[in-house]
Amino acid sequence: MFIFSRVLLVGGIIVPQSTSLTVCHISAFHYLTSPRRNNPYSAVDRERYTSLVKSVMSFKVSYQTPETLQAEDDQVYGPVVKAPMPSRAARTPKIIHPFLNSERSPETEEDSESGLPVRIALNRGGSFAPSVTRILQQTLSPEQIFYLERWKRRMIAEHGEEGFKEYSQTIFRQGNLFHSALEKILENRSLSETPDSAPEVQGYLRSISHILEDVRAVRAIESTVQHATLNYLGIVDCVARYRGVLCVIDWKTSEKPKPFLSNTYDNPVQVAAYAGALNNDGNYNYQVENGLIVVAYKDGTPAHAHRINSDMMSEYWKAWLLRFEDYNEQRSSSSEKR
Numbered sequence: 001m002f003i004f005s006r007v008l009l010v011g012g013i014i015v016p017q018s019t020s021l022t023v024c025h026i027s028a029f030h031y032l033t034s035p036r037r038n039n040p041y042s043a044v045d046r047e048r049y050t051s052l053v054k055s056v057m058s059f060k061v062s063y064q065t066p067e068t069l070q071a072e073d074d075q076v077y078g079p080v081v082k083a084p085m086p087s088r089a090a091r092t093p094k095i096i097h098p099f100l101n102s103e104r105s106p107e108t109e110e111d112s113e114s115g116l117p118v119r120i121a122l123n124r125g126g127s128f129a130p131s132v133t134r135i136l137q138q139t140l141s142p143e144q145i146f147y148l149e150r151w152k153r154r155m156i157a158e159h160g161e162e163g164f165k166e167y168s169q170t171i172f173r174q175g176n177l178f179h180s181a182l183e184k185i186l187e188n189r190s191l192s193e194t195p196d197s198a199p200e201v202q203g204y205l206r207s208i209s210h211i212l213e214d215v216r217a218v219r220a221i222e223s224t225v226q227h228a229t230l231n232y233l234g235i236v237d238c239v240a241r242y243r244g245v246l247c248v249i250d251w252k253t254s255e256k257p258k259p260f261l262s263n264t265y266d267n268p269v270q271v272a273a274y275a276g277a278l279n280n281d282g283n284y285n286y287q288v289e290n291g292l293i294v295v296a297y298k299d300g301t302p303a304h305a306h307r308i309n310s311d312m313m314s315e316y317w318k319a320w321l322l323r324f325e326d327y328n329e330q331r332s333s334s335s336e337k338r
Contacts, residue, residue, distance in 0.1 A: 093321035097230060099272075099314060101279045104287045117187060118220045120283055122235065129226060130327065132234035132273045136266050139326040144265075175253055177201045178296065179222070179237065182208075182251060186218050186238060204253055206300040215249075217241040219286070225277040230324060236274045239288060242307075247292040248275045258295045261306040267293050268308055269323065272316035289313060 140148070156164045181197035182205070197205065220239040226232070238249040250271050258264055271291035279287040291308035308316065 091322055093318055094325060095321075096318070097276075097321060099276050099279065099317040100289065101287050104279070104285070115219075117218045118223050118284070120220075120223045120225075122224045122233070129231050129233045132232060132270055132277075135232060135273075135323060135327045136270060138330060139323045171253075174200055174204075174298070178204045178253055179251065181205060182238075183221055185212065186215075186221050186240070200298075203298045203300040204296040207296040207298075207303040208251070208294055211242075211294050211303055211305050214243045215240050216244075217246075219246070220278075220284075225274055225281050225284070227277040228280045228282065230277075230280075232273070232277065232324065234270075234274045234277060236278065239278070242292050242305075245290050245307075246286075246288055247290045247307075248278065248288050249292045249294065250274075252293060252295045254295050254297060257297070257301070257304070259304050261293070261308070264293050264295065264306060268306075268312070268316045269320050271308060272313050273320045273324075275313060276317055276320065291316075 152164070155167065159167060177198045178201045181201050184197075185205075215238075218238065218240040220236060222235060222237065223239070224233060224235050226234075236248055237251045240247065240249055242249065248271050250267060252258075252264070252267065261268060268291065271293060275288045275291060278284050289310040291313055293306040293308070294303050295306070296303045
């Protein structure tokens with residue numbers, strides 16, 4: 001409580017007077033007598049935003065369309081200036097090496113039923129021929145390298161350097177065990193029976209069990225193929241008929257679902273490279289026009305089978321030729337710098 005004294009002039013007589021004010025009265029008095037602050041919204045062009053405010057406040061449900069919203073955005077923020085997309089000319093290989101071998105005739109189902117699966121061991125001899133895996137690793141795009149490095153950094157941040165190293169070794173070991181168990185199944189031609197195998201791969205084998213039911217006439221298992229002209233090599237997982245169609249089959253393991261062919265990254269290019277090498281390798285008297293990528297899952301979830309028909313294989317073969325050219329150019333540049 002504060003006491004203020006003041007005087008009044010009444011008919012020429014000065015009359016003293018006291019007034020009691022509380023704090024709230026003082027605050028109200030100060031507010032009424034203090035100069036007003038500038039309103040930060042006073043400079044807003046109200047007419048410009050009137051229609052927008054009314055449209056928002058007047059309706060509980062918006063009846064606006066994308067066109068009317070675009071018109072309002074243009075009024076408030078101005079028209080959108082779109083940057084032109086950079087033009088990319090489609091690359092084509094400098095030399096189109098044929099995917100198929102014109103000297104070989106197509107194989108019939110009767111031909112493929114005869115004989116045991118071929119297994120040609122890797123024998124480099126005195127000449128050096130780069131592997132398909134090496135060429136693909138050396139010619140990754142900047143975008144692929146970025147995402148690969150980001151994944152690696154995230155894994156190291158979660159598990160540490162040693163944890164990531166152990167994780168990589170575990171994945172590699174499980175992959176080898178899975179392929180070894182699968183080889184036994186394919187060699188015994190008892191595709192419905194699962195042999196005794198390590199517990200850590202039983203889930204993978206359950207995952208591909210429905211795929212194996214459609215695999216017949218196995219022609220090659222873990223067999224080396226080498227292109228006679230381009231001089232690169234690789235080891236195919238399997239060559240067999242899947243639902244009656246002769247395919248180069250690539251078995252993959254994954255911890256994440258890969259329901260689409262695009263989820264397999266460079267694997268289709270890899271399969272096309274293997275098939276092209278087989279078609280131009282004197283150790284084989286047949287040729288393959290189709291491919292199959294099977295992605296198996298550790299928890300036993302049914303595997304995804306991605307078929308690559310002859311038209312798709314032709315396109316992936318061109319993509320492989322481009323990667324092969326890039327690899328050779330890298331080698332030439334490295335040799336010149338030495």
